[in-house]
Structures are given as C-alpha cells and as structure tokens.
Amino acid sequence: MSGRGGGRPRGRGHGRGRGRGRAERSPSTHTPTPSSSSSEMDVEPDVLFEFVLVLKGDPRGIQRLPDSFAKYVGGDRPRTMHLREASCGYYRWIVDAIYDARGKMYLNIGWEKFARHHNLEAGFILLFSYFGDRDMSVKVFDETRCRRDYAAGTTTATTPTRRTTECCFFAANTCTERTHETCDDRPS
Template identity: 45%
Template structure:
C-alpha cells in the first residue's frame, strides 16, 4: 500500500500547487490566441471568394491586410497575391486572385484546403481532394 501512495504523489500536474510551483501552465483564458493553421471545405463554387475562419480574422484584428500572399506547399517560392475583404462584421474573405490560385492548384467542389499562416501576410496552402489525398 505504501508504494501506491508514493506513485500517486509524483503524478499529475496538480501536485505541488500549495508549494508555489511555477511548472503549471497559465489557465487557458490567459494564453495568447494563436491561430496558425486551419482548413476550409469547398462546398460552393470553388472560384468565388472564400471565407476564412472567424478565429483567424479575429487573430488579425487591427492588422486587417488588404492582401495576402498564398504559397502552394512544395511548389517553390512563387507567391500568389490575393486581395482580402473584411465585411465589417468580423468576417474575412479571399477575393481577387483567389480564382487564379484555385484553378492553378485544382481546387474544386469537395476539396479541403489547408492554410498555414507564416506571418508577414503569407499563407502556405495545401489542397486535398474529397478522399483526403493531396492534389
């Protein structure tokens, strides 16, 4: 029985709170909001403007770029310039330039498009078909 209690005292993050331990992470409400990666699913015309997740738009709050630069993963250094629209209600859309990028990279109905924010208004993009295989 004594060995069981020894095992329990050394386990879990909650142990040692009363001793002033600083190894615990801060509560989730105090962690910074960092949205680096997200998916959109193409349910409608793949060539019209695309809405990005509200959490990502919120992350950019106050910066609201007029354009972003899309880089297709594993396709070299080429950047595609895409204009961005904000609707005043916290929603963000990829607009002019998206159509050319979508055609060049095979974005179609049922595709999953993965975005990774690299900073400096650059998003790396991977396109997956409806079977979740990379295009």
C-alpha cells in the same frame, strides 16, 4: 513555512523537466532548424495559425475565412495575403483580403486565379498555414482525401492537366524567387 520549499525559484524558465540534458544556448535568439526525422519534417516550425477550409459551391468564388483567423490577424486587417501551395517553393499568389461590416474576412481578387491554376473543385479540403506577415501556405486534399502534390508533377488520385504539372516548375523558373511578383503570362 508552507508551499514549494527551498527549491529553484519560479519563473526562471530553465528546462521542462522531461529528462533531457541542458544544451548550452548562445545569447542570441533561438532559431528552429529542420530536423532529419521524417515525422518532424512534415511540421513547419514557424506556423503561427492553421485552419482547414472545405470548398463548397464554386471553388473559384470568394472564400470566407474562419472567424478565429480573422480575429487572430485582428487589428492588422491585411489587405492582401500571399498564398503558396505548400509544395511549390517560393512562388506566391497575391490575393486580396476583404472584410464585411461585421469583421468577416474573405479571399477575393486573386483567389480565382489560384483556384483555377491548382484545379480546385468543390469538396476539396485546404489546409492553410499562416506564418505571419501575410504569408500562407496551402495544402490541397482532393475528394479522395489524398494530398495533391503539385511539385512532383503528379497528384495521388487523378492525372493532372498540363497546367497543374507546370504550377511550380513554371513559377520557380520564370518568376523571381523570394519575391511577391505575380506571373500573369503563364502558359495555358
């Protein structure tokens, strides 16, 4: 007899053999929980797809998303995406997603407001994380390659305008949390 021998049958899925003890699992599905480790806190456990977009030209104009992401959302072809700046809690910006004849995906109506409100400029790098169901977070890195922290009311490299510092404060205190409402009456 050749092959694996008389060990455990294949395909059982018990452990990975990395020396960790086995924890008992309930019959329900496993739900990830946040870790207290600072290195693991930066990773969002439910991310299904991530990509980087470098803003070129007019950052408020229509933005083409990577072909691999358009292929990932594939047959669904969502008509809108719900964007939030990663440090801004629950507030979502509803942005229209459009497709050309070749299946290329673009952020269109609503993107200009998101870009203007977050003071996006050419050369900024955006890290998009897709969670499914049209939900995406965006981390903004400025021209110094430092992340802008809108929730704290400051950015690493520049002094933000009043509008930037109010991004999350206004959204969290005026808009209904955990909904996809828009707030077009934000202060200027």
